[in-house]
Amino acid sequence: MLNKKLKTIASLIDKNDTVLDIGCDHAYLAIYLKQNNLCKDVYASDINSNALKQANKNIKNANLNIIAYLSDGFRNIENEAINTAVISGMGTNTILDILKYAPSHINKFIISSNNNHAYLRKKLYKNKLYIKKEIVILDNNKYYIIMLVTKDYLKENKISLKYGKANNKDYLKFLKTKEKDILAKIPKTKIYTRLKHQKNLKELTKLIEKS
Numbered sequence: 001m002l003n004k005k006l007k008t009i010a011s012l013i014d015k016n017d018t019v020l021d022i023g024c025d026h027a028y029l030a031i032y033l034k035q036n037n038l039c040k041d042v043y044a045s046d047i048n049s050n051a052l053k054q055a056n057k058n059i060k061n062a063n064l065n066i067i068a069y070l071s072d073g074f075r076n077i078e079n080e081a082i083n084t085a086v087i088s089g090m091g092t093n094t095i096l097d098i099l100k101y102a103p104s105h106i107n108k109f110i111i112s113s114n115n116n117h118a119y120l121r122k123k124l125y126k127n128k129l130y131i132k133k134e135i136v137i138l139d140n141n142k143y144y145i146i147m148l149v150t151k152d153y154l155k156e157n158k159i160s161l162k163y164g165k166a167n168n169k170d171y172l173k174f175l176k177t178k179e180k181d182i183l184a185k186i187p188k189t190k191i192y193t194r195l196k197h198q199k200n201l202k203e204l205t206k207l208i209e210k211s
């Protein structure tokens, strides 16, 4: 059974997409997409040879024909048919490194980072990659953020880059609690750091009221 995050990612794939799942791990997403005819074609890849071995085993057991590449990001993959890349379950720095080498024919990315979402949004924007849609899901008590990213220009503002555009009230409340906890630990003498977090708290309170 596919987990909630991978199912949400699958929901953002279109029938005529040719997909590359980077960091496929055991190839669950690629297998699901192929078995359910959810895209034109799908490829998988991983940097880790053990993960790839398991991926190939699962593909074989499912009686499917999916090519799985051993590759650091896009490095060993030359396939002009691919238009969509999934990059999920890694940290923001790894995702940004992978994106640096994205071939120009890939114009759709589905990204789910494990950390630093505000930084990721800012960097994507700077690199002319625009978040069309953001979905927040809660699975096993953990929030996951899934971004649908394209090259179609979208204007952003500081607030949407910082907190995203999902407008999920519970997630915003979770961020506010985190901010409160951080603020409580900052010594009274660190005036500027406290001001920064107090500002975050105000912004989050406003967003929660609006959501």
Ligand SMILES: C[S@@+](CC[C@H](N)C(=O)[O-])C[C@H]1O[C@@H](n2cnc3c(N)ncnc32)[C@H](O)[C@@H]1O
Binding pocket: 006, 022, 023, 024, 025, 026, 045, 046, 047, 048, 051, 071, 072, 073, 087, 088, 089, 090, 094, 098, 112
């Ligand atoms: C936690 S798993 C995520 C699996 C699945 N994509 C998900 O979101 O649930 C992360 C996978 O990314 C792979 N990975 C990490 N850095 C990578 C890179 N630079 N290129 C390709 N795969 C990478 C790891 O080997 C691992 O299998």
